[in-house]
Amino acid sequence: MEKRILGRTNFEVSVIGFGGIPIQRVDKDTAIDIIERAKATGINFIDTARAYTNSESLIGYGLEKAGRENFILATKSMKRDYDGILEELNISLKNLRTSYIDLFQFHNLRSFEELDQIFSEKGALKAIKEAKEKGLVREIGITSHSPEILDKAIDTGEFATIQCPYNPVERQGEELFEKAHRMNIGVIVMKPLAGGAITNAKLSLKFIVNNPNVSVVIPGMDSVRQVIENANVGKNIKPLTEGEKAIIFEEAEALGTEFCRRCGYCLPCPQGIDIPYQFLMEGYYTRYNLQEWAISRYNNMPANARDCIECGQCETKCPYHLPIRKMLKRVEEVLG
Ligand code: SF4
Ligand code: SF4
Structure with a gap:
């Protein structure tokens, strides 16, 4: 070493x-x-x-x-x-x-x-x-x-x-x-x-x-x-x-910059949404060819992207300044 x-x-x-x-x-x-x-x-x-x-x-x-x-x-x-x-x-x-x-x-x-x-x-x-x-x-x-x-x-x-x-x-x-x-x-x-x-x-x-x-x-x-x-x-x-x-x-280009690093600093969400998990499931759907599995996990969560009330608290805590509200809408479009 x-x-x-x-x-x-x-x-x-x-x-x-x-x-x-x-x-x-x-x-x-x-x-x-x-x-x-x-x-x-x-x-x-x-x-x-x-x-x-x-x-x-x-x-x-x-x-x-x-x-x-x-x-x-x-x-x-x-x-x-x-x-x-x-x-x-x-x-x-x-x-x-x-x-x-x-x-x-x-x-x-x-x-x-x-x-x-x-x-x-x-x-x-x-x-x-x-x-x-x-x-x-x-x-x-x-x-x-x-x-x-x-x-x-x-x-x-x-x-x-x-x-x-x-x-x-x-x-x-x-x-x-x-x-x-x-x-x-x-x-x-x-x-x-x-x-x-x-x-x-x-x-x-x-x-x-x-x-x-x-x-x-x-x-x-x-x-x-x-x-x-x-x-x-x-x-x-x-x-x-x-x-x-x-x-x-090639992988870096495909990811771009608008993606969740799963640090968890945006939590807790007042609606109880596990924010990084939403993006993880979206990734399983779009990148890893696990569509059915991702949809079923998403829909079984106690709270998911569709419960977001757009209060914006999470975005003030994300060190990457991600537009979380916008990204969650995309998750719901894909998995909802
Ligand atoms: S904007 Fe949505 S996801 Fe973010 S903290 Fe508020 S309710 Fe939770
Ligand atoms: S703070 Fe930002 S990068 Fe970290 S888990 Fe939340 S959304 Fe993802």
């Missing part, structure tokens, strides 16, 4: 890291198997979050078995205030069964105002810097879907890493990654498959690791098979062939 230096942290990380969202779906024994296999394949970077329900706990069991010292461990919190973030840091330490977090990140900054909150007198940055002095945290990073927010964040000099989506469909971070690399700031890539919209995982990961400004990419994994397949991409990395480029860019 190729190793890269994570910016000024000087952590030597496997170019393929472990994304901690999907592990929420598995039981404790499977989680332990997955983490042990990650170690065996050379994956040494794990990223999770307070927001991923029991992900930290499951990873904690895995770390206990596979050896905490074998991993660079990253987690994150959505709290922006001093007390709130300290409370979450303590929960993370307990869940992860560790006495320190290698990289503690401010999770999913959605606006410049949130950045200001972190930097305020009673803000979260002060708390995490104090935790760093006490040895509870080794390095501090920040994550966002917005390159503009991350650009402003790195100019402050407070962050050793950034985490941002990047894949063949979403390349808006490339300039930022160049700048981060010049500033010796580690670049962690999330959403390597655009939230599941990209079907060729191997080629998408290969595309990402071919960018020399990327330190580590963190595909989510919930099976030993996925760990092995993803880890293989980080071994003996070669440039994409012309044929491979044609395949991935």
Whole structure:
């Protein structure tokens, strides 16, 4: 497995890291198997979050078995205030069964105002810097879907890493990654498959690791098979062939930019609509030739696109500024 230096942290990380969202779906024994296999394949970077329900706990069991010292461990919190973030840091330490977090990140900054909150007198940055002095945290990073927010964040000099989506469909971070690399700031890539919209995982990961400004990419994994397949991409990395480029860019073009990445930030909907699930079913219908199945799942949902009252709340929360109301109308036309 190729190793890269994570910016000024000087952590030597496997170019393929472990994304901690999907592990929420598995039981404790499977989680332990997955983490042990990650170690065996050379994956040494794990990223999770307070927001991923029991992900930290499951990873904690895995770390206990596979050896905490074998991993660079990253987690994150959505709290922006001093007390709130300290409370979450303590929960993370307990869940992860560790006495320190290698990289503690401010999770999913959605606006410049949130950045200001972190930097305020009673803000979260002060708390995490104090935790760093006490040895509870080794390095501090920040994550966002917005390159503009991350650009402003790195100019402050407070962050050793950034985490941002990047894949063949979403390349808006490339300039930022160049700048981060010049500033010796580690670049962690999330959403390597655009939230599941990209079907060729191997080629998408290969595309990402071919960018020399990327330190580590963190595909989510919930099976030993996925760990092995993803880890293989980080071994003996070669440039994409012309044929491979044609395949991935054809898929990227077909997806366009107006598609759901299934991040779930638009939820909850006051009408109880599982918004990303609507688009998932639409994708099964239009892209995967599962028409009958998708229609039956759609119609069996307690609430679906036709229940939308167009209040617009979801659109203010979507980091991709998707016209969700318009898109839901399309879903109802296809599946209703
Ligand atoms: S616009 Fe529709 S889908 Fe969005 S939050 Fe309102 S009711 Fe829910
Ligand atoms: S609609 Fe937007 S916020 Fe909701 S899951 Fe999709 S990408 Fe995320």
